[in-house]
Amino acid sequence: MGCITWQRVALRTADFLISAVVVLFLLTAGAYSAYALWDNNQVYAAVDNVQDELLQFKPAADGENGASFEELLAINSDVKAWLTLDNTAIDYPVVQGENNFSYINTDVYGDFALAGSIFLDSDCDGSFHDPYSLLYGHHMENSKMFGDLDLYKDEAFFNENTTGTLVLPDRTYHLQIFACLLVPASEDAIFDVNQWDANLNGLLDFAQENALHLHSDTLDTVRAREGAQVLAMSTCSTEFTDARTILLAWMTTPEQ
Template sequence: MARKKYHRGRKREKKKSNLILNMILVLALIVFAVSAYQLFGIIKGYMDGRNEYEEIRDLAIESSGGDDEPEGFRVNFDELLAVNPDTIGWIRFSPEPAIINYPIVQGEDNEEYLHKTFSANENTLGAIFLNAGNSPDFSGRNSIVYGHRMKDGSMFRHLQDYEDQSFWESNPYFYIYTPDGREITYHIYSVGQVEDTSDTYLTSFASDEDYQAFLDMTKEISLYDTGVEVTTEDTIVTLSTCTSASDEHRFVVRGVKESEVNLNQ
């Protein structure tokens, strides 16, 4: 009798153990399925975003010169404005990082294009956008352009290539094109990591002295000395993206306006 009770007890324990194992297996499968779905969503988001911007380039870029001929590059802003009336420019690096080749928009605030692409699709890539408080013609003393640091290398991810001084030496310029036909050449003079509350993001200055102090600061905190001179007669563009350091840090590349030509003339 005791043996029968023992065996029944063992069977109950075995069934209970199997039930727990089955529950763990089901939970593991659910976690795996959810994770796989989330991963698929992330990958699909990257692909959709990159495909969209490829289509925008095909639509808007009329011609492109070689690495030594940035003046051969043309943007059809009529096409861009038809897609998005918030278009205020196009940014391009030549020769590298060539992947940074995007339209620039300006929203009513700095939240609008964080997760909305140029074509107004919800996507983590967002758009490259000008600070809402800046003049859309890039005439301000410090125009700030934002872009995400995407893991697939898109948007402003490759700004951090400028951590290496040798990369800057080979690629010291970027170009901004505007709807009124201007091609503006910017000479990169300062790069580095800052906090998101840094004075780097000041856009107005009470006096020339304040502006000069700001410019001096941007050179002092640069990762390396570029030797590029900047004075109160100059205007700059600050390109800003996130970093892997923390949510409170940003990586910035600052360029001083070196020249401007009207491509319509």
């Protein structure tokens, strides 16, 4: 009988310990989930705060009323442009660092920020005189940073929304969006920015053959226009490992 009693005590003790471990695990998991949610909200709130502050410094385009570009440069001399895509929440300054890691987790003020900044590839000309320029931005929910590039994967949205602006210190480019693509991060046609210095034909051929959606008339105009310039915008996507959503836009000035 004594042996049976000790076995029952041992089993009850084991049950108690297992229950305690389960409760502790659930409490830890709940606390972690609450922290993760709070931390995620902090990241998104930080993006909102920075964007709200910077919008007052959004430079005027084509002689419109607005701030001067010098006000942006006073905040950070790495600011090269201001990008706006119409009918999206993409409305940010563009910076360029010494390398492509400089602004992955750094905001325009130079502070650490998981959301990072919209930045120009470090191998591109900072004054946007190259035939091909490439911008990067984190893919974030709630239309933050380059999250709204996803909108262009919807054919109806792509067809109806084709415009934007890129404001520089000395000129404004009007953007005419002509292609949306889904590519791996290893795709040289997009990410080897120097190969299109001579001409854009290879890039345009790649877009024509691989685009999810395409405005062929605009692409044909770009192909025929001597000295044409293309702006690419890249963000992460989830369709496959290392997937990237790419938007291509023709850069034109008012006199073109």
